Amino acid sequence: MAMPFVENLRTSFGEEPFKTAIIAALHTDEGFTGWGECGAEIHPGYSYETMGTSMHVLSEFLAPALLGKRISDATDVPALLSATRGHPLAKHAVESAVWDALAQANGQSLAQAFAAHLPAGHESRGYANVGVSIGIKPTVEETLAVITKRLGEGYGRIKLKIQPGWDVELARGVRKVYPDILLMLDANSAYTLADADHLKQLDEFNLLMLEQPLGHEDIYQHSKLQPQMTTRICLDESILSADDTRMALELGACKIINLKPARVSGYTESLEIYRVCVEHNTPLWVGGLMETGPGRAANLAFASLPGVTLPCDISATSRYYAQDLSEPPFELQPGSRINVPTGLGIGVHVYEDRVRAAAALWREQYPYQQS
Numbered sequence: 001m002a003m004p005f006v007e008n009l010r011t012s013f014g015e016e017p018f019k020t021a022i023i024a025a026l027h028t029d030e031g032f033t034g035w036g037e038c039g040a041e042i043h044p045g046y047s048y049e050t051m052g053t054s055m056h057v058l059s060e061f062l063a064p065a066l067l068g069k070r071i072s073d074a075t076d077v078p079a080l081l082s083a084t085r086g087h088p089l090a091k092h093a094v095e096s097a098v099w100d101a102l103a104q105a106n107g108q109s110l111a112q113a114f115a116a117h118l119p120a121g122h123e124s125r126g127y128a129n130v131g132v133s134i135g136i137k138p139t140v141e142e143t144l145a146v147i148t149k150r151l152g153e154g155y156g157r158i159k160l161k162i163q164p165g166w167d168v169e170l171a172r173g174v175r176k177v178y179p180d181i182l183l184m185l186d187a188n189s190a191y192t193l194a195d196a197d198h199l200k201q202l203d204e205f206n207l208l209m210l211e212q213p214l215g216h217e218d219i220y221q222h223s224k225l226q227p228q229m230t231t232r233i234c235l236d237e238s239i240l241s242a243d244d245t246r247m248a249l250e251l252g253a254c255k256i257i258n259l260k261p262a263r264v265s266g267y268t269e270s271l272e273i274y275r276v277c278v279e280h281n282t283p284l285w286v287g288g289l290m291e292t293g294p295g296r297a298a299n300l301a302f303a304s305l306p307g308v309t310l311p312c313d314i315s316a317t318s319r320y321y322a323q324d325l326s327e328p329p330f331e332l333q334p335g336s337r338i339n340v341p342t343g344l345g346i347g348v349h350v351y352e353d354r355v356r357a358a359a360a361l362w363r364e365q366y367p368y369q370q371s
């Protein structure tokens, strides 16, 4: 599907007018429909997976591996998909659909289903603490104008994207006007270990964290950088599993984890990462891939678990879409929170006619993708 963004958003490939995704609907023989979302982009920029590879892997391998199977626990899904290596974004879509359908069948919200797989005391708070991410702007003044707007909307944590040449002066300029806001920077792998002395200058700005400064697959070099900085490093792109999380924390490569459930192939692995972070007393937060309603609802449910201790990159629907695939829209609440829907499963109603319209828009806007 393709769905218009309210404003062109910068993806890993460039400015995009449309959100693209593959929406998975899973129908059970008891009449439940579970929804999942594959957040692959058209180009292999954020991930090696694309809309094209995901359609191929979903239809040829992942869907057939589940069809006709009796599944009583969503954490059994990864084993059913294990004949396919990699492709976490595609796996996440079908696993999410199973989580949703099973939660409905068991009379649970998705948040309750997640908590049922954790020790007592990890029940959902009913809301997620959230913040907002701001892309690279031409000037510090323009960045400050957006920060002021987002703070006015009620977002309590600001994340700024940085890159070489757009980092220390940006942080200094923002701190001059906003000395006390919760402020973090995300480098999306734009630096190397040779930049360590430069990055250390960021320590004076009392940042909540510095996200993914070095290579997108690297853990080892981050373990050389973190001890040189007082700012806590958060790993995002290089954490693909609970094993990666354990390695990163035990090597001292980071002190915070950004969990994108799609990036780690789903909520089963996400729950493992959650447990590793709890064991290591490590702050955890949930990032996103600008999900549509069904994907955002599921991420919100996960982000409402109490081991998710820092504000998450989950914004209100209106920040991205004029009309979403589902209702009701997600709205920012006082205290920079978004409430988790209370219904069964993902708790929002997905409109199949909107999904079909978005699929038609995809075919119309990206005809060269239709094979």
Ligand code: MG
Pocket: 186, 188, 211, 212, 236, 237, 258, 287
């Ligand atoms: Mg990031």
